[in-house]
Amino acid sequence: MTAPEAAARSRGADPGDDAPVLQAVGLKKHFPVRGLRSHDVVHAVDDVDLELHRGRVVALVGESGSGKSTIARLLAQLMPVTGGQILLHGQDATVRNRRGFRAYVRRVQMIFQDPFGSLNPVHTVRYTLTRSVRIHQGKLRGAELEDALSALLTRVQLTPVERYVDKFPHELSGGQRQRVAIARALSADPEVLLADEPISMLDVSIRLGILNLLRDLRDRLQIAILYITHDIASARYFADRTMVMYAGRVVESGDSESVTQDPKHPYTQLLVRSAPDPEDLDARARGARGEAPSLVRPPAGCRFNPRCPFATDVCRTEVPPLLPVGDGRLAACWGYADRPDRPTLGSVLEVYGERPAVDEQLLAAVEGTSTEVQR
Amino acid sequence: MSVSTFPGTGRGVIPTVADPVLEIRNLSVEYGYDENPTKVLRDVSLTLNRGEVLGLAGESGCGKSTLAYAATRLLPPPGLITGGEVVFRGRDGVEQDILTLSDKDLRASRWQDMAIVFQGAMNSLNPVHRIGRQIVDALQAHVPGISRRDADDRAAHLLELVGISADRVRSYPHQLSGGMRQRVMIAMALALEPQVLIMDEPTTALDVVMQRQIVEQIAELRDRLGFSVIFITHDVSLLIEIADRIAIMYAGEIVEEAHAHDVYRRPRHPYSDGLLHSFPPLRGPRRELTGIPGSPPDLARLPVGCPFRDRCAFAFDACATVSPRLTAPAVPGDTPGRSVACLRHDPAAVTAAGFTPQPVPDRLSL
Ligand SMILES: Nc1ncnc2c1ncn2[C@@H]1O[C@H](COP(=O)(O)OP(=O)(O)OP(=O)(O)O)[C@@H](O)[C@H]1O
Ligand SMILES: Nc1ncnc2c1ncn2[C@@H]1O[C@H](COP(=O)(O)OP(=O)(O)OP(=O)(O)O)[C@@H](O)[C@H]1O
Numbered sequence: 259m260t261a262p263e264a265a266a267r268s269r270g271a272d273p274g275d276d277a278p279v280l281q282a283v284g285l286k287k288h289f290p291v292r293g294l295r296s297h298d299v300v301h302a303v304d305d306v307d308l309e310l311h312r313g314r315v316v317a318l319v320g321e322s323g324s325g326k327s328t329i330a331r332l333l334a335q336l337m338p339v340t341g342g343q344i345l346l347h348g349q350d351a352t353v354r355n356r357r358g359f360r361a362y363v364r365r366v367q368m369i370f371q372d373p374f375g376s377l378n379p380v381h382t383v384r385y386t387l388t389r390s391v392r393i394h395q396g397k398l399r400g401a402e403l404e405d406a407l408s409a410l411l412t413r414v415q416l417t418p419v420e421r422y423v424d425k426f427p428h429e430l431s432g433g434q435r436q437r438v439a440i441a442r443a444l445s446a447d448p449e450v451l452l453a454d455e456p457i458s459m460l461d462v463s464i465r466l467g468i469l470n471l472l473r474d475l476r477d478r479l480q481i482a483i484l485y486i487t488h489d490i491a492s493a494r495y496f497a498d499r500t501m502v503m504y505a506g507r508v509v510e511s512g513d514s515e516s517v518t519q520d521p522k523h524p525y526t527q528l529l530v531r532s533a534p535d536p537e538d539l540d541a542r543a544r545g546a547r548g549e550a551p552s553l554v555r556p557p558a559g560c561r562f563n564p565r566c567p568f569a570t571d572v573c574r575t576e577v578p579p580l581l582p583v584g585d586g587r588l589a590a591c592w593g594y595a596d597r598p599d600r601p602t603l604g605s606v607l608e609v610y611g612e613r614p615a616v617d618e619q620l621l622a623a624v625e626g627t628s629t630e631v632q633r
Numbered sequence: 634m635s636v637s638t639f640p641g642t643g644r645g646v647i648p649t650v651a652d653p654v655l656e657i658r659n660l661s662v663e664y665g666y667d668e669n670p671t672k673v674l675r676d677v678s679l680t681l682n683r684g685e686v687l688g689l690a691g692e693s694g695c696g697k698s699t700l701a702y703a704a705t706r707l708l709p710p711p712g713l714i715t716g717g718e719v720v721f722r723g724r725d726g727v728e729q730d731i732l733t734l735s736d737k738d739l740r741a742s743r744w745q746d747m748a749i750v751f752q753g754a755m756n757s758l759n760p761v762h763r764i765g766r767q768i769v770d771a772l773q774a775h776v777p778g779i780s781r782r783d784a785d786d787r788a789a790h791l792l793e794l795v796g797i798s799a800d801r802v803r804s805y806p807h808q809l810s811g812g813m814r815q816r817v818m819i820a821m822a823l824a825l826e827p828q829v830l831i832m833d834e835p836t837t838a839l840d841v842v843m844q845r846q847i848v849e850q851i852a853e854l855r856d857r858l859g860f861s862v863i864f865i866t867h868d869v870s871l872l873i874e875i876a877d878r879i880a881i882m883y884a885g886e887i888v889e890e891a892h893a894h895d896v897y898r899r900p901r902h903p904y905s906d907g908l909l910h911s912f913p914p915l916r917g918p919r920r921e922l923t924g925i926p927g928s929p930p931d932l933a934r935l936p937v938g939c940p941f942r943d944r945c946a947f948a949f950d951a952c953a954t955v956s957p958r959l960t961a962p963a964v965p966g967d968t969p970g971r972s973v974a975c976l977r978h979d980p981a982a983v984t985a986a987g988f989t990p991q992p993v994p995d996r997l998s999l
């Protein structure tokens with residue numbers, strides 16, 4: 259969707275559209291590390307603001323280990339926040355007991371990253387879905403229950419239903435399991451869907467089906483969706499807005515088309531240019547290595563600075579705030595600040611393109627300790 | 634497009650004389666004990682050459698993981714290998730059919746030189762042990778007599794290779810993100826110094842920067858240590874970049890096999906063509922995506938004829954009766970060595986069954 263279309267939609271018929279359904283303010287999560295120094299923490303999420311609106315999709319993309327699943331788990335209230343607030347329709351949403359949690363889960367559903375772990379191996383598809391249908395839709399029986407089950411399985415394209423409904427998870431392929439997990443979340447008829455990599459196990463044709471399905475839920479049921487993915491192209495197609503995470507912080511946000519077509523933050527540029535695209539094997543950021551940042555002792559200043567080819571002193575000392583970089587767009591990079599000591603940004607592609615593709619020293623070390631190098 | 638410049642994939646090093654390390658011949662697998670088992674693999678043949686990256690792609694449920702399990706003899710019940718051979722050829726040239734060895738001989742054989750990163754492997758780490766310790770244990774089991782210090786060093790290097798910083802070596806699996814656990818599994822497989830490395834959807838939880846970094850490092854290691862990789866994924870665009878050859882599976886059969894850039898530029902099977910045109914482009918104008926209409930057939934009730942025919946834009950009368958076999962494409966001057974299972978490319982089989990052959994459509998004969 260283009261930016262004007264998106265704007266037109268947010269100005270849509272329902273005046274309540276502009277108030278976020280679910281909102282996070284200054285979200286923070288630090289995990290204690292039991293180890294050498296007991297006061298160490300993993301800075302998994304820091305200072306994240308996020309808004310989910312009715313009938314809109316926000317994509318969360320970024321580094322592996324940058325805190326995306328943690329954000330989803332915090333929003334689902336599966337664990338307590340270290341700092342910040344979660345608001346549902348503007349009200350503090352912190353659940354304090356089991357009853358509160360159950361009521362919250364009915365409105366905010368999560369699809370987990372990993373369908374291998376999230377389905378109970380000893381239960382059939384029928385059992386898993388019946389259970390959640392009964393929790394969320396009341397005590398259905400007989401034909402009514404069968405109808406509800408087959409409606410769910412049909413929605414996720416596990417048809418003909420008889421082929422799948424009595425299977426155990428181990429009898430299903432990875433993609434089939436993921437669709438069962440999605441069906442289970444849909445049974446709650448939620449207002450908010452937190453979808454943690456719902457399609458990463460799926461092949462292109464089913465991906466399209468699932469994305470169209472989610473799009474349909476968004477449009478018809480006006481569900482607010484958080485869509486976590488590594489597939490940037492699908493964020494472009496499916497999400498109204500895209501947020502990019504790096505090492506626990508949001509480094510860029512904006513409408514999806516602009517973020518994917520004209521990325522502003524050096525990390526986003528690296529990410530977009532690294533995506534496989536057989537049409538254009540040359541325009542690729544190669545050799546984009548770099549130590550994954552330690553989240554126990556994150557780099558001071560901009561967390562991307564050790565890998566950033568443009569970093570200057572200010573980047574190594576001060577945390578860049580999210581700065582405006584265009585219509586509704588933000589990027590946390592000093593290159594966009596209005597100050598004399600700001601770094602001069604260039605093309606990530608050119609800079610990385612000149613570096614060797616692999617880390618010679620590290621490979622040599624791995625090879626060197628290898629015991630039976632045969633040729 | 635200058636494919637050969639992609640670093641590390643070593644497209645230039647594909648041996649001109651085939652040097653197979655693993656040969657899968659007519660492998661068939663069924664699931665189920667009853668009289669109506671699901672035939673998940675039917676007569677699959679596939680050759681992996683030394684030092685090459687072979688990509689295996691196809692829709693969810695088509696049998697990719699089953700093939701990986703069966704070829705490593707790790708197929709869990711009720712999976713049953715009902716036919717075929719899996720021949721492993723060691724560096725000494727000695728061939729062994731993995732499927733017929735006794736358990737004892739199997740353990741003594743070079744079969745040990747195969748390592749597999751399972752799909753969903755992020756859950757197969759031991760939850761009560763730190764990740765560094767798990768790799769050290771694997772190393773000590775694999776390399777008798779390795780000192781604890783050497784094992785520690787090597788474990789740290791391997792983790793660094795997959796982008797996990799040294800201060801996380803003492804983490805427990807649940808303290809890592811999905812992608813980090815996936816990377817630990819890759820490091821663990823590399824620790825075994827396999828000759829054949831099978832990776833089943835190893836990078837689904839990784840961002841593209843990390844994915845590229847790991848794939849490049851593995852390709853480089855492959856060149857240096859001379860192992861071979863079977864890379865299973867549904868991400869055809871990734872495969873085109875990293876694989877030397879690609880095999881496309883559909884409903885338990887291989888329907889096309891060719892060099893990666895041939896599959897991409899000149900697909901011969903209507904299904905390959907559909908797969909290639911259903912992923913959304915990241916760059917360029919946005920276009921509506923069609924995907925492949927319909928869904929794969931029920932493997933328990935496979936119809937006769939071509940399993941793809943209900944979804945195929947080029948199906949004709951013979952497709953409902955004649956089962957296509959892998960043959961050379963009926964495209965004059967085509968790259969030698971590629972094969973496709975489609976009746977449009979097999980006029981002889983069509984004629985033999987009493988039907989009139991149909992020409993190869995333009996888009997399948999580029
Ligand atoms: N229970 C925990 N204890 C300690 N650290 C944790 C815990 N859970 C997550 N972390 C750490 O928090 C960071 C963020 O993890 P998270 O799972 O949110 O990443 P992610 O962005 O979802 O990554 P991926 O794309 O790989 O799934 C990681 O460094 C992870 O190791
Ligand atoms: N234990 C089992 N019993 C019965 N059927 C099974 C069993 N395991 C797998 N299958 C079926 O075999 C088919 C092939 O499964 P497999 O896991 O090999 O698919 P795949 O190609 O790896 O798919 P994905 O891309 O989704 O991982 C699927 O249709 C699946 O439902």
Ligand code: SF4
Pocket residue numbers: 523524525560561562563564566567568569570573578590591592593601
């Ligand atoms: S220029 Fe500085 S602030 Fe911008 S990404 Fe690079 S290191 Fe971070």
Ligand SMILES: [Mg+2]
Pocket residue numbers: 326327328371454810811812
């Ligand atoms: Mg995650």
Ligand SMILES: [Mg+2]
Pocket residue numbers: 431432697698699752833
């Ligand atoms: Mg699989």
